[in-house]
Amino acid sequence: MGQLWIGLRRNRKAFIGLAIVLFIVLVALAAPLLTEYNPAARTGRPHQPPSAEHILGTTRLGQDVWARLIYGAQTSLAVGFAAGLLITVVGTTLGIVAGYRGGKTDEVISFFTNMVLVVPNLPLLLVIASFVGQAGPMVIALILGLTSWAWGARVTRAETLSVKQRDFVKAAEMMGEPQWRIMAFEILPNVFSIVGINFIGSVIFAVITEATLEFLGLGDPNVISWGTMLYNAQKASALSVDAWWDILAPCLALALLGIGLSLLNFAVDEIANPRLRTGGRLARWTSLVKSGEGRL
Numbered sequence: 001m002g003q004l005w006i007g008l009r010r011n012r013k014a015f016i017g018l019a020i021v022l023f024i025v026l027v028a029l030a031a032p033l034l035t036e037y038n039p040a041a042r043t044g045r046p047h048q049p050p051s052a053e054h055i056l057g058t059t060r061l062g063q064d065v066w067a068r069l070i071y072g073a074q075t076s077l078a079v080g081f082a083a084g085l086l087i088t089v090v091g092t093t094l095g096i097v098a099g100y101r102g103g104k105t106d107e108v109i110s111f112f113t114n115m116v117l118v119v120p121n122l123p124l125l126l127v128i129a130s131f132v133g134q135a136g137p138m139v140i141a142l143i144l145g146l147t148s149w150a151w152g153a154r155v156t157r158a159e160t161l162s163v164k165q166r167d168f169v170k171a172a173e174m175m176g177e178p179q180w181r182i183m184a185f186e187i188l189p190n191v192f193s194i195v196g197i198n199f200i201g202s203v204i205f206a207v208i209t210e211a212t213l214e215f216l217g218l219g220d221p222n223v224i225s226w227g228t229m230l231y232n233a234q235k236a237s238a239l240s241v242d243a244w245w246d247i248l249a250p251c252l253a254l255a256l257l258g259i260g261l262s263l264l265n266f267a268v269d270e271i272a273n274p275r276l277r278t279g280g281r282l283a284r285w286t287s288l289v290k291s292g293e294g295r296l
Contacts, residue, residue: 011270017263024257028073037064039071039224047236047243057245060236068224069249075225076207076257079141083206086145087152088199094149095156096183096191100164109153116150125209129218136220140213144206152198159191166190193268200265204258211254226250 042062056065098109214227229250238246
């Protein structure tokens with residue numbers, strides 16, 4: 001953990017990605033302090049362009065886009081982090097248990113993992129969401145968490161198979177440590193980088209998928225989120241009437257959050273896999289070669 005934190009501080013991708021994500025989270029938490037408008041109330045003319053009064057304009061119903069954007073961030077982030085946490089917990093637990101226990105336990109877990117991996121994820125989500133009806137944010141998070149854990153379980157199992165052959169695990173077994181303690185205190189800390197990558201990737205997937213489901217009209221239209229903003233803008237034909245701000249604001253917010261989380265994901269991957277850090281060394285060697293040629 002200490003080495004991971006030091007690596008994150010020294011990694012430029014991690015610094016920029018963490019700054020972007022923290023900025024979005026702080027804006028979402030401080031939403032009541034950053035706007036005086038109720039995001040659900042009519043506060044201006046329909047499709048009013050950005051101005052000093054409404055910095056991001058208004059919607060077809062006269063609602064302030066900036067207020068809806070920052071309040072909607074609360075819902076989108078809550079769904080993303082809740083679904084990401086559930087996906088990571090389920091995938092990590094099943095992966096470690098399957099990799100360490102082996103035998104029939106591994107066969108059963110691997111069977112269900114392969115079955116979930118084979119089924120196309122997005123069509124399955126569309127079918128489940130259609131069956132549920134107008135699903136609320138936490139229902140969407142639960143659906144995502146229970147249908148998207150297989151990849152994390154597969155990767156964690158593979159890493160566990162490697163870790164359980166190491167000397168400290170064998171020593172713990174010889175000392176009579178219970179299996180749950182070995183899995184929790186010997187194996188889990190050594191697959192933490194895989195868990196971090198799985199969590200960040202799951203949050204990205206959950207936020208984008210939640211916005212997709214709500215854009216298709218499968219979410220609760222009364223809940224304010226970036227997905228429902230896109231859905232309402234599409235219903236109001238925002239692009240057809242040149243109300244670009246109505247649809248551009250949630251799109252940019254989703255893109256910015258995706259960039260921040262992706263940079264964090266790349267950084268954790270580089271720290272966990274030293275072979276991916278050769279880019280900086282190559283750049284330094286190239287500069288040294290060029291400087292040497294210049295002297296010659």
